[in-house]
Amino acid sequence: MAPMPAPAVALVVLVLLSAVPGYFSDDLNTDAQALQALRSAVGKSALPSWNSSTPTCNWQGVTCENGRVTELRLPGAGLMGTLPSNVLGNLSALRTLSLRYNALTGPIPDDLSRLSELRAIYFQHNSFSGEVPASVFTLKNLVRLDLAGNKFSGEISPDFNKLNRLGTLFLDGNSFTGEIPKLDLPTLSQFNVSYNKLNGSIPKSLRKMPKDSFLGTGLCGGPLGLCPGETALTPAGSPEGQPAGGGAADAGGASSTKKKKLSGGAIAGIAIGCVFGVLLLLALIFFLCRKKSSSSTPAAAVEKGRDLQMAPMDMELKGQNGSAAGNGAHVGAAAAAPAVATTAAVAAAAAAKTGGATGGSKKLIFFGPMAAAPPFDLEDLLRASAEVLGKGAFGTAYKAVMESGSAVAVKRLKDVDLPEPEFRERIAAIGAVQHELVVPLRAYYFSKDEKLLVYDYMSMGSLSALLHGNRASGRTPLDWETRSAIALAAARGVAHIHSTGPTASHGNIKSSNVLLTKNYEARVSDHGLPTLVGPSFSPTRVSGYRAPEVTDIRRVSQKADVYSFGVLLLELLTGKAPTHAVVNEEGLDLPRWVQSVVREEWTAEVFDQELLRYQNVEEEMVQLLQLAIDCSAQHPDRRPSMSEVAARIDEIRRSSLGDRPATDSAGEGEEPSL
Structure with a gap:
């Protein structure tokens, strides 16, 4: 061919x-x-x-x-x-x-x-x-x-x-x-x-x-644990009903069962012994509580059981009347606390006792300007009266008032099982963030059984409490200028955290972590806490602020922070709390609900009724709404950076305030440095 x-x-x-x-x-x-x-x-x-x-x-x-x-x-x-x-x-x-x-x-x-x-x-x-x-x-x-x-x-x-x-x-x-x-x-x-x-x-x-x-x-x-009918002789890996010892165990099975049975007299004797033991323990506790301390040194005080009788030990659970306590507490959070008060002072005392503070090896470690001359020590914290502020995913927060009258917020961490060197390394990164718009970590305490974080106390509580706490007829509406100022300060605070490193993130942005001063100036709190928990940590509920790509709360990117901040902006504009399950009958989360309403050109239906009474700011409200939608985009690459977010909020505020510089916590007309 x-x-x-x-x-x-x-x-x-x-x-x-x-x-x-x-x-x-x-x-x-x-x-x-x-x-x-x-x-x-x-x-x-x-x-x-x-x-x-x-x-x-x-x-x-x-x-x-x-x-x-x-x-x-x-x-x-x-x-x-x-x-x-x-x-x-x-x-x-x-x-x-x-x-x-x-x-x-x-x-x-x-x-x-x-x-x-x-x-x-x-x-x-x-x-x-x-x-x-x-x-x-x-x-x-x-x-x-x-x-x-x-x-x-x-x-x-x-x-x-x-x-x-x-x-x-x-x-x-x-x-x-x-x-x-x-x-x-x-x-x-x-x-x-x-x-x-x-x-x-x-x-x-x-x-x-x-x-x-x-x-x-x-x-x-x-x-x-064991199934009904299983005994300790039946290990978890053995077939059900088959004793681990094989034939020998079978042969002696009947007699071993008999040995396990107790007579009525033995049961009565055990019960009487238990009652006597409880009475003896109560008498011992009463004796220790009555005994006056004969030592004036902090170490001796702890050694003699001072954690059981700390004076003045003011156990009032203030905040049960629904007032908004500071540092992340929701309205009424203290009311949900146990009837027997648990205080930051008790936590510190327990930490001192279990962690070896008696020898002086354990103490509060301070950050920033306070490190050179600590204003208080662990013993001062032991004597402080305390009240529960609220409970969150990472632990319980308390207000501790020193004998000097100064107050701090103490967070008692839970689900933290890091070895001490790793904990110190991670907490040092958190303590290194010092900025006027971020609630600073002042000190920490570490022992095997107790981890305490000490922050500045913020008297006006959280943005969450301010937005959702009391919507009765006597409430003073939260106006546009206040809301936009809070948004700007919070954006700048998060932007500063991001500026400390390419992988630095807050990790848990939500309205209960935006705290307020007496002048309603916003501060970002609780940054970096997700890095302290172990792999078994699992929040009790899925947060409405979490970006869809986040599968591990310990690893939150800066773009995921932007998504959470976008939800926060929507919360400010709508007055709706995203963590309250669903916002309408269709079961949509807050960002998707807002988008569905805007898509139908019902934009006015989105805004909080308290905002609609303010005239001549509709355009600025729509601009902030668009920014919130951009931040909460489903794909991370479509979200702006936090520095861009802060700049856009500043521009929106300037236009609504007549081109004068927006005020913030750094002072009238003064731009805080990032």
Whole structure:
């Protein structure tokens, strides 16, 4: 056969090369059509960038490789409704599918089985229902599956064993029933079925998981303790009902059971002994409380049990009348405190006793100007009267009043299990932030059992209390100038924190962490505290301020701070608290609710009624609203920096105040340096 002429070969090559782009284009067109169908079904108003004038690979949440859509990430994008059938399955090159924190309902479509390349599914915090479909169990490459916080029901299928590459399986916060099947997944390292209607014994293969993987269920065994009928002779890893000692244990089982039974006389003797012991302990405590201290030195005072009788020990729980206490306390927070007062002084005394302060090795460590000449010491704190200000995710805050009359705020940390060198390193970074718009960390105390932080006391309490505390007819409305001044000062405070390093962040921006002076000047508080907690830390509720990309509260980026600050601005403008579950019947969070109202051109409906009475500032209010929306964008790259936010607020205030410089805590017309 004669070889093909060179021109003919060249023609064939050109034809083949020209066909390749068309091949990719056709597949990408198929992906684009599937995405448009998804938008039509659940995101008509939520995904405005998904249109023909923008390349598919530049659409919000879409990532492409080699001319195919490989990632679809739409966390908190405002998707609502039921996922359509025969749509997602057309994205055959998809490796990551994230639709978390939306309002999706109904079952998971069966055509998911066609996504053979899928590695990760993030469907948490929607309202999906029904059983987990069989299509999920065909995804052999699946590594992460998060279905938490939905309405899935039925039993947990043993078909999860088909996903032999699965490393993460989160099913918590659903309505699963029955027992957990035996799961033999060699690579499974993260597992959670908490808060389901499960019962029975935890399978042997899962008993290595931590206790919080099974909370709020009827399960038993493993980290939850023995099941009914199990004994200490039946270890967590042994088959239920089989003694660990084998045949010898079986032989002696009846006699050992008899030995464990107590006679009525023995039980009565134990009860009498317990009563006598309690009476003896009470007598000893009474004696110690009556005994006067014969030593004047701080060390001797602690050694003699002064922590049990500290004078004057003013135990009043001030703030139970609903007044707003300082340093982050919500209105009425003290009213929720236990009837027996717990004070900062008691915490300090306990810390001194357990941490070895008697030898003088433990003391308050001061920062900033106070480090050279501390104005008080640990003993002064022991003698201070105290009142509960409020309880938060990181601990309880107290107002401690010294004998000299000066007051400080003391935060008693919880869930901090860092070794001392690491704690000192992280707390030093927090203490190094010294700025007029940031509540400074003045000192800290560290022992194995107690960690205390000492701050300046802010007498007017928090912005949260000011906004939401008392909306009765006698309330003085919070005007535009005050709100915008608070926004500017808080923005500058956070911007300064960001300026201390490329990874420096506040980590927990919310209205209860914006404190006020007597002149209603704002200060940012509690920065950096998320860096002190351990990996097991889990807030009791999901904060309405948290950016959708944040999965670990210990690692919050500067852009995530900007999102939280945007929610704070919306709170100032709307008067609505984002942490109060939902803001309307559709279950949207505050940013999405605001966007839905503005989208319908009902902008005036967004603003707090207290603001609408002020004339000639409507334009400035709309400008600040737009800035808040920009800050709370779903994608971090679309959010401005905090320095830009502060500059825009300053510009908005200048226009509303007649081009004169905005006032702030640095003085009339004076710009604080960042």
